[in-house]
Amino acid sequence: MEITQAKATLDSKAKFCLDLLPGKIIDIQFTNPLTVRFKLTLIGYEAGKYLILKYPPQAKNSQYSDVLKEGNGAIVRYIVEGERGECVAFSTTILAIAVRPEKLIYLSYPKQIESRQLREVNRLQTHIPAKISINKDQSFDSENLLQGIIIDISTTGCRFTVHVNSGFLALKKRQVFVHLLSPIDNEAVVISAHVRNNQMQGNRLNVGIEFAGSEQQKMHNLLAAYAIDIGQ
Structure with missing residues (x-):
């Protein structure tokens, strides 16, 4: 640079x-x-x-x-x-x-x-409950999902934070699936994504996530349902 x-x-x-x-x-x-x-x-x-x-x-x-x-x-x-x-x-x-x-x-x-x-699209601060899984077909209520909060979001990515124990291993840079509940019908929405980075802050793990390009329309619709103005 x-x-x-x-x-x-x-x-x-x-x-x-x-x-x-x-x-x-x-x-x-x-x-x-x-x-x-x-x-x-x-x-x-x-x-x-x-x-x-x-x-x-x-x-x-x-x-x-x-x-x-x-x-x-x-x-x-x-x-x-x-x-x-x-x-x-x-x-x-x-x-x-x-x-x-x-x-x-x-x-x-x-x-x-x-x-x-580093980001082409600005993210807006939020407080949206969400879960992460390695497999797409897991249900939202599964105990195997990692539960946390999305603290900022755009149509291209988000920052997910979760309380972790001292022995927790950070998520690897790999494909994951983000699970959210639609505020319209309370149905689970699954977004294909990829972990880009991890950062520990005290006992919380912040995870930088990039959504798959094919999911942008789905994210537009979901953010509109949450009444989040993404300015796009």
Whole structure:
């Protein structure tokens, strides 16, 4: 993603601080003297001064020493999942590389931040009871369905949230079926979909779901029944 958009606002900088939590995986691209990309773990940062990343394990000994050195520039990208659904990017430079007690990279704190929406269609906040199954033919009342709430929705996808136990395994990126009850006749409506991402927040699992393209008319009708104005 080219960094060509307008300067970030102060509000964007506040969100930036909230988005970057220790342990987050970010993508970093160097272009001098050659183009190299790494996915590195964020250790932490001090707002306005620097960010600290783990040194790439694949850059052993002197490998990439001409790229990973003080003063070289880079572009950092990371994904903000959940309600915002954005790709964030900023330019930075290597301030220093620490070798003890662990090899770390210090990056300059960004002066401007760019973001791009990942979704083509805006989602509206909702509170619709729904269930998810792996098999299409399961009934809405089946105990095997995963029960939760749709907290935002459009004709192309939704965000489904469910309370989970500590031993719960996140849904894999695979085909699923979303089960909802029509508010008109209380009949179950089954939507073919695909899990795109998972995000744990406390004891809740947020699941990003994309509806199958063939289901758009069905979703138009269902959202109209729920009196949800999708602006389409």
